[in-house]
Amino acid sequence: MPRPQAYVTEDAVRAARGVFWTQGFEGSSVPELERATGLNRSSIYHAFGSKRGLFDAAVQSYLDEVVRPRLAVLTGSEVAPDALVEYLAGLRAAIADADPPGAGQGCLLVNTATAPIGGDAAVRAVVAGYRAELRTAFERGGRARFPGRDPAELADTLTSLVVAAFALARVDPDGAVRSLDVALAQVA
Secondary structure, three states, X not given: OOOOOOOOHHHHHHHHHHHHHHHHHHHOOHHHHHHHHOOOHHHHHHHHOOHHHHHHHHHHHHHHHHHHHHHHHHHOOOOOOOHHHHHHXXXXXXXXXXXXXXXXXXXXXXXXXXXXXXXXXXXXXXXXXXXXXXHHHHHHHHHHHOOOOOOHHHHHXXXXXXXXXXXXXXXXXXXXXXXXXXXHHHOO
C-alpha cells in the first residue's frame, strides 16, 4: 500500500510558481524548488515527473489563480462599461505600488516568452493562448465600453500596451506605468 501524500499539491505548486516567477525556469534550481515547496527531489519527480512538469503545473496555476481572476471583470457573463478601466487601473496600481520599485514580478508568461524555454513549442502555444485570452477579454470590454464601435483595433492596442507593461515591470516600472497610462487614455 502506498504511503499517503504528506503535502498539499496546490501549495507546492504555488510555492514553485513563486520561484519560477522570480527566477525563471532556467534560473530555478531543483534545490531552490525543494526549499520553496518543502518537498525533496524524489517527491518533486514522483509528483510532477520533472522540473518541467512542476513548471507546467505552476504555469497552469498562474493562469487559474492569477490571470483569470483578474480578467473576470472582462470575461464574466455580463461585462460592465467600466470593466476595462477597472482592469487597467488595477494593473497600473499593482505595478506602481511595488515596493521597492521594480520589485513587481511582471507576468510569468511574458517573462517566460523572452527566456530560452520560450522557444519550446508547448510554451509558445501557452503564451499565444494567453495573449489571445487577453485580446478576447479586451474586445469584450471594448464592446461594453463603446457599444456600436468595432472593438478589434482597441483590443489589439490594449493587448500590446499591457504586454509591454508586463515586459517592463521588473526593469522599468515607470515605463510600465506609462504604458498603462496610455492604455487607460484609450478607454477614457
